[in-house]
Amino acid sequence: MIRTTTWLASTLLVMASGYSIADDETYFRGWQYKPEVVQDNVDTFNKVRNANVDYATVTGDYPALMEKSLIAKDKLDILYANPPTAVRFYEAGWLMPVNELDKFEDIKKDIYPNVLDAWTYDGKLLGLSYFLSVRGLVAVNKLKLKELGLDESHYPKNWDEFYDHVLALHNKGVKDVYLPHWFNEFYGISWAFIWEVLNRGEYLIDPKTKKPNLKSSGVAAETLRDWKALWKSGAVPEEVLSYTESGIVDGFASGRYLYSAQAAYNIAYFNNPQFSKMAGNVSFLPYQGQSWGLLDSALYLATNRDRNKKQETQTRDFWSWYGYKNHDDKFFVAQRWMNESMLFSAYKPVMESAETQKAMKGFLASESDYQNLVDLYAQTPNPNGVWKVLWAEEFNSWLRKRLSKFLLDDQPVDETLADMRAQIEKLNKKYGI
Template sequence: MRQRMERFLASRRAVLQGAAGLAATTMLARPALAAPAEAMTFIGWQFAPQIVEANVATFKKLYDENVNYELVTGDYHPVAETKLMGGQHIDMLYSEEDHIARWNAADWTRDLEGLEGVEAIKAGLYPVCVKSLSLPNGKLAGLPYYAGHDAFIYNEEHLAKAKLEVPDSFDALLDACRKLKKDGISDAPYNSAWGQKWPELSWSIFACWYSEGAKVFDANNDLVPDEAFRKVLELHRSLFKEGLVTADIMTLPDEGVPSYATGQHTFMILHDYDQKVTNDPSMSKAAGKVRNALMPGKTHSTLGWTSAYLMGAKPVDEARVWDLMRFFGGKAKDGQYHVIKRWALEFGLGSGYKEVMADPDVVASFSKWRDLDVTSKQIELATSRDVAKMIWFSEWDLYMMQNVQEYIRGSGSTDELVDKLTAKVAELKKQYQ
């Protein structure tokens, strides 16, 4: 069970962290005779590269095209940025949303406005995905690789034993955790990703902030440490202080998913696609007992994000590269979502397209391990993190996680933490202006 989970999570985690693996560059078979002589260039991170190669081969055959696909191993974004700075020609590349504006501002990528079918594509996406894929000026910068959000799950068997309802507020969540521990049903009822890597505490605490109705940052990208913001911080501190989480929660591997799969925890906030792991009997002792519900806050919102395919600033041929992007990040000329649907069925990755999420095959697959009605509503309520597109945000984000961890452990007051986080925003904005 453990080995199967490790293989699955290692493959899936590469979407977020660019795990090392195969050779740094993979060039596909020579183009067909009718294909253009000049190849398009496409670079991507280390996630199922064999499948990516197969997808490229399908594209080449369907469009009579010529494409060179390069696999980037290691830490994808810094490596890709080094290539771009060095002048390597790239027609299409992957990107997380926090690099979309940065690469566009550096004139390494271009927006997609005015290209054939762009408005129809926008209309078919969830609004939160359009926002995630757009530049600060509102122009669409990329097409969706996959769309994700932080989800709230619970072990229904634990709640039944404790005679508890699913908590719909953070106060109710805290009280439920106390009862579950007191009754001996779960020694550490709450679990989450509280590590310092950017898809861990950063994502999970933003999900809680948005769910409680905190703005976090305003339109000027200044911190808004309101009552909801402070309440979420204090919730995290209480969970840790009262022993309602494991003592090593800040160092759990794989965003805490294997820990939840032991069946020892009741609640978790996790990346939505990891629900597939928690309900897979070959990987989880909690399988069949895990259900998803809306985030337990005043607004029930959550953090939503969309990874992207971007177009290089100087494509070898705009129309050809646009065909490549739509094949991977949308619907091909034969009317099929070749790539996106495969990610959904094989790995449980959500799509930014409403049509894909409503596809009978996807519905049948996803319904085996989560309530899709809840998922659909959660996506509609999700909030995109616009501030992540600011050049200085990643530095503040790491600072925030480091200081929030210390605060959770008992260091300083809420006011002192808020003052630190606010001052850091001002410092970085001045530094990067």
């Protein structure tokens, strides 16, 4: 039986059965991505290590719910996090850094340097590798592309060209040209704005001083103007602002749209005939001088809550086994995610293996897409400035609402940028930065 109960439901089940929660349990709580795979991995660990790891998924705003649990000192040992959440939880004093593991030096050597930098804060490696991906690459429905008499020679090279291209097609009467990444989740519309500013060559805030970098003549303003033009043209569905990620994934998988900003791992989904009407015909805009999207990644974090000796040993063992190498010295979990879901890993031995190359080619529409994806990945920026700061999660939550308001209420670009600057300054003052 696949265990996909929420944390609360699993706790109530334990209480109802009369079973008292064991003192030796390690508690692992994840978000809702392929929980059946996670449960199978956990079951394998429990069997081969004679261990007692309790896994359940959490429904809702995952970072906020995890923060509430940590504040309440709930039983929580292993969890997921994106980099800005990891920074916030570290600053709150809730995490055990990877530096405390016996295999720390080996782990460092196996991680790509740019990822090691992205996940290191205050000299501490905050977590182990769950996945990496390019979020914000522009997926292309090649069936619709061909129907329109277009081919790869017509691919836009940057965001400016892309919006001109989309509007030109829309003005010619072409329907459903673009499904943007403007959905209503913490990694939706706000992340789309962050990466477009990065791709165009600037930061929202100065990485060193944390002061806002949002000029009326800068690329942030240019991005907002492009968004407003796209929105007012009617080229995108208004309901996208209320979607979850599954909405834009299923929307594009329907074969209706020509382009859509997506996470790279969804290319595998779109090329799977079980889920997509255009399987084998989904590619993406390659790197042609401008990056597309940002480096989306997640880590396995370990908390530093009080545990007895057995719990502590088991938690460290599971963290290392699940997030690094298993009992056979293999990258078991990371390689499985790569093979089955095209989730990239931070570990060089995983990404550079023949097994990974074979798996990736099976997910892609053409042989050339393999090298194109590798090249795109190599050029994808990490938003260290706006993510390596204590208030990153608070600003992201505010930004998501503010950008939706900007579009829905047709608000001026300058006013929106002024509000962003004021919010950043307010947060810097709040945290003494």
